[in-house]
Amino acid sequence: MKILPPRTPLPKNPTERSHSPEPANWDGGYRAYRPCLRWDFNFSCAFCLLHEADFFRTGKSRRSGLFSAEHVKLQSQDKAGRNDYRNCVYCCRYCNRARSIHPTSRGDDLLLDPSKVAWSDHFAIQDDELQPVTNDGDAGYTCEAYQLNDPLKTEFRRARRETIQRAVYCLTESAANIKRAHTLLDNQHLDDASRSVLVQLLQDLEQHQRSARMQLESYPVVPADADKSCRCEPQPDLSVAVELIEASLDSADLTSAAAAEFSATPP
């Protein structure tokens, strides 16, 4: 299972859409694009980059109401664009509500559209915040309009970072200790009391390993309820961005260099 990185990397390119759903030209038709939006935006809010798993660690965000379609051009100002897939981005409820009726521009500052610009050109990750780069008025306005560093969002980022780092540490260290315990138990001359201590230790370590794995797997790149079909005809490959996959960790391979990097910061 692919696990999210402790910090979602800032996209180096504008979000490339592989989905092109059949138009849903009825009132509220844009809601039918949800499966396409989920895949195209990597199950993450296009603005604050929080993933569905940051909100719901049960792996089922469907019908939670915490993610929805955000209209780049406001519905109230552009009725024709309401059901235009290209005008919709996947967005968490907190960013959606924060933006509210903020217009697409304020003076010279434009609201950034993640489908048109690369977030890494405008923001930098500092601690658990997305900071606009210096003198970037557009990024500043976007950060303010969507409240990208609302305390709740930074708390969710911190929670993922710390949970994953600690879980990876526990998994790799317990695996190493289990191996050592087995080596000691292989010694034919070990007395019964020592053997008993080591067997108990082994059981405890395996339990810690199981619970750490469970914590880690509660942050999957692709949620358990990921849509298997969408409104596209023909249906494109259902996959997430390569950037995210490259930054992720495979829970079955915790001996890799990636794992070491994941737990590089002492938990």
Add this chain to the structure above:
Amino acid sequence: MSHDMGTGRSDLESTEQIGRIQEVQKHFAAGMMETGETDSFDESDFVDAAMQSFLKALQPYGLTGEQSLEVLAAFRKSRAADHDHQMNATDRRIDEIFRELSLSRSATGLPQNAQTQELLRELRELQEHYAGMIRAAHVEQHLNPLEESREAIQKADDILRQYENPPTADSSAKESD
């Protein structure tokens, strides 16, 4: 009945608190269904959001009622005063809003006026506030066991080291000197 030494509160009070949350979510669900207030979200999603944010958030991974109480207790321990204060204030405001909405309700439902919209908007915010508090409780709930695991693994490392490098007769003698 266990007792939370950190706050001097009992599980019974936690039960009451969960009861209050469940009551609030029923209000949310009923209120949203009645008004059909669906501007930004699927109606079904929104009703579900009210249900999920409150109830399911307390029961991830199939948490039992008792475990949910532990979540709340852990939360209270770390942020007791602030949390209770906020929760009580939130509860009070929700009650007030529902009272106002009840008074303005007619046979055809709630009036679609600015005041109603404003009250519903505030309800959404309060719901998010609740969801945020409960989510914060989850963070503690997940991080704490990992911290305990980390400590246990480090202790195991020490024990294994002792077996791997048992003290020799010489070193024992030196220590006793």
